[in-house]
Amino acid sequence: MEITFHGAARNVTGSKHLLRMQDGTSVLLDCGMFQGLGEQTEDMNEHFGFNPKKLDYLILSHAHIDHCGLIPRLVKEGFEGQIFCTAPTMDLARILLMDSAKIQTQDLEYDNKHRAKKGQPQLEALYSEEDAISALSLFRIVDYNQEYHITPTLKFKFTDAGHVLGSAAVHIRADENGKSTYITFSGDVGRYGDLLLKNPQTFPQADYILLESTYGDSLHKDIGPIQDALLDIIKNTCEVKMGKVIIPAFSVGRTQELLYALNSLELKGILPDVPYYVDSPLSEKATQVLRDHPEVYNKDVKEVLKIDADPFGFKGLKFVQSTAESIALNDDVRPCVIISSSGMAEAGRVKHHIKNNVGQQKNTILMVGYAEPNSLGGRLARGEKEVHIFGDQYQVNAEVQSIKSMSAHGDYEDLLHFLACQDPKLVKKLFLVHGEYEVQQHFAEKLKEKGFSDIEIPYQHQKVVLD
Numbered sequence: 483m484e485i486t487f488h489g490a491a492r493n494v495t496g497s498k499h500l501l502r503m504q505d506g507t508s509v510l511l512d513c514g515m516f517q518g519l520g521e522q523t524e525d526m527n528e529h530f531g532f533n534p535k536k537l538d539y540l541i542l543s544h545a546h547i548d549h550c551g552l553i554p555r556l557v558k559e560g561f562e563g564q565i566f567c568t569a570p571t572m573d574l575a576r577i578l579l580m581d582s583a584k585i586q587t588q589d590l591e592y593d594n595k596h597r598a599k600k601g602q603p604q605l606e607a608l609y610s611e612e613d614a615i616s617a618l619s620l621f622r623i624v625d626y627n628q629e630y631h632i633t634p635t636l637k638f639k640f641t642d643a644g645h646v647l648g649s650a651a652v653h654i655r656a657d658e659n660g661k662s663t664y665i666t667f668s669g670d671v672g673r674y675g676d677l678l679l680k681n682p683q684t685f686p687q688a689d690y691i692l693l694e695s696t697y698g699d700s701l702h703k704d705i706g707p708i709q710d711a712l713l714d715i716i717k718n719t720c721e722v723k724m725g726k727v728i729i730p731a732f733s734v735g736r737t738q739e740l741l742y743a744l745n746s747l748e749l750k751g752i753l754p755d756v757p758y759y760v761d762s763p764l765s766e767k768a769t770q771v772l773r774d775h776p777e778v779y780n781k782d783v784k785e786v787l788k789i790d791a792d793p794f795g796f797k798g799l800k801f802v803q804s805t806a807e808s809i810a811l812n813d814d815v816r817p818c819v820i821i822s823s824s825g826m827a828e829a830g831r832v833k834h835h836i837k838n839n840v841g842q843q844k845n846t847i848l849m850v851g852y853a854e855p856n857s858l859g860g861r862l863a864r865g866e867k868e869v870h871i872f873g874d875q876y877q878v879n880a881e882v883q884s885i886k887s888m889s890a891h892g893d894y895e896d897l898l899h900f901l902a903c904q905d906p907k908l909v910k911k912l913f914l915v916h917g918e919y920e921v922q923q924h925f926a927e928k929l930k931e932k933g934f935s936d937i938e939i940p941y942q943h944q945k946v947v948l949d
Contacts, residue, residue, distance in 0.1 A: 698925025
């Protein structure tokens with residue numbers, strides 16, 4: 483048996499890990515889109531590093547685009563196998579993949595106009611809405627903690643990873659040469675004490691573990707002050723400076739956490755009286771999916787539901803649908819809060835909002851989660867004074883703030899907690915994926931202190947034979 487790391491290898495996007503058994507059966511763990519990697523991003527998304535036609539199955543950990551975003555491309559290039567995921571993940575993937583296809587088309591129209599003016603060749607989308615529809619027909623639902631037999635010698639089950647709605651860690655049992663091998667793929671691990679979701683579940687002993695490491699060298703602040711930080715930023719920007727707060731936020735997970743926190747301020751009677759816009763049709767759909775799956779809520783949210791039927795709605799909130807409404811926000815000089823995707827500010831409507839507001843000191847760009855260093859969000863977060871947006875250069879005069887504690891990724895204490903159910907002496911090898919290389923090196927040292935002796939940080943397209 484062998485595993486090849488075709489994405490999220492020494493970087494934080496494009497999750498893709500190919501498991502191949504001796505009988506030729508091949509299973510792909512996630513099929514994510516690369517984001518924010520500069521000029522190489524397009525090429526990395528166009529070339530998988532393997533032949534999709536020869537792939538048998540795909541197991542999807544969750545519906546974030548960096549984990550599912552290339553599934554339509556995979557199908558477009560010939561994959562015809564089954565795609566396994568949880569029910570909430572399927573609901574989210576349906577809207578996310580259709581939206582991704584639509585955004586690609588819209589953004590390319592805008593970019594290609596600029597390219598035409600400069601005499602540059604036109605670009606093509608990775609996939610179409612028709613490709614997304616074809617991909618969705620292959621999805622199959624597997625419940626948490628249900629052992630599913632893919633083949634007579636290959637089975638798996640999901641456990642709740644606590645990262646976003648429907649997120650799962652994947653636990654595989656592969657039978658070869660008269661013995662069983664147990665492989666765990668963490669997907670993305672959530673935080674213990676998340677605002678909305680239950681804690682990650684414990685899982686059976688594994689021989690091999692693929693562990694995400696996004697925040698492997700960081701400790702988040704306590705979750706409690708999130709509401710206080712939001713309140714301070716909104717009051718200072720909207721009431722003192724009379725400006726706008728622009729928040730790039732992933733449509734799935736982060737936007738709902740923001741709405742929940744703002745709703746909590748409303749329940750306390752201290753939410754500033756300004757308009758609040760969620761400028762992402764996808765976010766409204768994702769919020770409804772979360773409403774439709776109350777079984778994922780933690781105890782605190784269930785207590786709020788006893789006094790508030792909608793923990794994601796409050797006075798002054800409006801979901802923006804049309805492009806015309808979105809454009810109109812840029813002409814409206816009134817103070818307001820705009821939450822818009824994507825979280826890394828690499829695509830979608832938020833990119834236009836940043837373009838129109840980043841040059842004014844009265845405004846604030848608020849980052850509320852991880853942004854790949856080369857993405858627009860990453861460049862803003864590290865304090866660059868000039869940024870390129872849609873091919874043009876803009877001065878960063880707006881205030882740039884961040885609330886790192888809102889990340890849906892666990893910090894290194896959360897990740898160590900996730901592994902606490904394992905006997906390190908029985909883990910033959912632990913692979914660190916989904917992290918920046920320097921961060922992974924630091925995290926590897928912490929893992930060695932916990933008794934994990936064989937730790938590997940695979941590089942892109944590296945193949946490893948499992949004993």
